[in-house]
Amino acid sequence: AQTVTQSQPEMSVQEAETVTLSCTYDTSENNYYLFWYKQPPSRQMILVIRQEAYKQQNATENRFSVNFQKAAKSFSLKISDSQLGDTAMYFCAAPGGSTLGRLYFGRGTQLTVWP
Amino acid sequence: ETGVTQTPRHLVMGMTNKKSLKCEQHLGHNAMYWYKQSAKKPLELMFVYSLEERVENNSVPSRFSPECPNSSHLFLHLHTLQPEDSALYLCASSQKGTGGSEAFFGQGTRLTVV
Numbered sequence: 001a002q003t004v005t006q007s008q009p010e011m012s013v014q015e016a017e018t019v020t021l022s023c024t025y026d027t028s029e030n031n032y033y034l035f036w037y038k039q040p041p042s043r044q045m046i047l048v049i050r051q052e053a054y055k056q057q058n059a060t061e062n063r064f065s066v067n068f069q070k071a072a073k074s075f076s077l078k079i080s081d082s083q084l085g086d087t088a089m090y091f092c093a094a095p096g097g098s099t100l101g102r103l104y105f106g107r108g109t110q111l112t113v114w115p
Numbered sequence: 116e117t118g119v120t121q122t123p124r125h126l127v128m129g130m131t132n133k134k135s136l137k138c139e140q141h142l143g144h145n146a147m148y149w150y151k152q153s154a155k156k157p158l159e160l161m162f163v164y165s166l167e168e169r170v171e172n173n174s175v176p177s178r179f180s181p182e183c184p185n186s187s188h189l190f191l192h193l194h195t196l197q198p199e200d201s202a203l204y205l206c207a208s209s210q211k212g213t214g215g216s217e218a219f220f221g222q223g224t225r226l227t228v229v
Contacts, residue, residue, distance in 0.1 A: 033216070033217070035217060035218075037220075042222070043203060043222060043223050043225075044220065044222050044223075045205065045207075045218075045220035047217060047219075050217060091158065093218075096160075102146070102148060102160060102163055102171070102209075102218075103216075103218055104160075105157060105158040106157065107156075107157045108157070108158075
């Protein structure tokens, strides 16, 4: 079965500090994409960052970066210089093992950034 | 603006009512999805439509009835719901392909069954 595990239900960080959210996944695919989504209180799911599995280089998007370990099937998200607006639920997503493009999501990590 | 629009944003309905949720995407995608998000539970994939054909139904009760009249529109028809069906219902679209595709989400419909 395809699974995505986020082992940290809640995390908190002080403004301007760095925080890392962890994610492990299981997939039978060889070439695939991994995603981190953010869901603020507005409930809108927003893509934060995407990683292509065949690329060894970790993806970076401004203050957001990933640590992708393909052999370990680990895909953590690092947020640098945390801002109050980063407070949200963060979901890791991995492919569902078909041509449909569907994704499986982890249970999420609620991140709170304190001033 | 993500290109996926859901209406209504909020819905309160009685257990004997019939209502419909609507989703529209303007991204030219060929796959659309309904997800259910309940408190303290992971995001649950309910239905998958590919090119207007339902290709996946994850053991969803028959009181939820999806409809996809064309590649841009997706509906979720609701009837005789239960209080435990209260949740946020999210619609998403993507371009289908192997390896997973970025899903674009609507803002969701907050459903309360009374």
